[in-house]
Amino acid sequence: MADELEELHYLKGAQFINQLKLIIYYGEFRPVDGETNIFSAISEQSDDFDNLINAARKAVAHGNRVYILPNPGGIRTADFIFENKGIFKMYDLKTISGKASLENRLMESIGQTNHVLINVCSQYNPRLMATQIRNYFQVNPTAIEVLVYKGKKMLVVTRRMAQNPLFLIQFQRKYVK
Numbered sequence: 001m002a003d004e005l006e007e008l009h010y011l012k013g014a015q016f017i018n019q020l021k022l023i024i025y026y027g028e029f030r031p032v033d034g035e036t037n038i039f040s041a042i043s044e045q046s047d048d049f050d051n052l053i054n055a056a057r058k059a060v061a062h063g064n065r066v067y068i069l070p071n072p073g074g075i076r077t078a079d080f081i082f083e084n085k086g087i088f089k090m091y092d093l094k095t096i097s098g099k100a101s102l103e104n105r106l107m108e109s110i111g112q113t114n115h116v117l118i119n120v121c122s123q124y125n126p127r128l129m130a131t132q133i134r135n136y137f138q139v140n141p142t143a144i145e146v147l148v149y150k151g152k153k154m155l156v157v158t159r160r161m162a163q164n165p166l167f168l169i170q171f172q173r174k175y176v177k
Contacts, residue, residue, distance in 0.1 A: 001027050001041065002072035008090070009076075009111075020081050020088045024067055032068075036060070040068040052079060055093050055119040058149045078113040091117040091147065096124055103132040106146075107139065114144040130171035137162040150175065 004023050011019050029039035032053065037060045042049060048071075056066040064082040069090075071077055079093040092112045094105040099122065109116045116136075120129075129148070137143050137159050146162075148155040155174050161167060 001070060002075060005069065005072065005077045006075045017088050020090060023069075024081060024083070024088075027067070028070075029067055032056075037065045038068070039066070041070045042068055048079075051095050051119075052093065055095065055117060055149065056080065058119065058152070058154070059117070061152065062154050076112045078115075080117065089115050089145075091115045093117050093119060095119045095121055097121045099124065100128070102129055103135060106132060106136040110140045110143075114140075114142045115147070116143070116145075117147045117149065120148060120150040126172040126175035127168060129175065130168045133157055133171070134162045134167060148175070153177075 001023060004019060004027075008016060008019055028041045032038040032040050035053070035057070038053065038056045040049075042052075052068050056068060059066045059080070059082055064084045067081040067083070069077055069079055069081065078090045080091045082089050082091060090113045092109040092115070094102070094109060094116060096102050096105065096118060102118065102124065105118075106116060133146050136146065143159060146157040148157065155171070157171065161170075164170070
């Protein structure tokens, strides 16, 4: 599967989506015990397994089927493929447990995928988060979407939304609501 994951870095559009489907259908995914709609290509002994499962459960609650990707050495890969009603997207997970670590974590995802999933597990200033997400879109011209999971809530931020002059206010309202 390492070759198929590496090839994703060179594909766009329909070829990229077809490669995601190939990875899902011919990959080494097995159902995660006790979970519906979560499939994994990594071992439960993996250091990141609990963190990935926590975020995957939230994604399933929002209607996704989740595939946890392996992390072969030497290849920058995302963590998940989400499938929702025939739409496939690949996400890099960034779990936030500190008070000011988001911007660095977002910058780490550049070159892995153009969709990022932020799983907020601590109190985080919503204005600071909005500012850092906006900065991420400004620095990364290929970024398409940032999903933010806070508890059971999901916020979707696209490049267009982040460029809106009212984004900081709108994001803060949705985040604290």
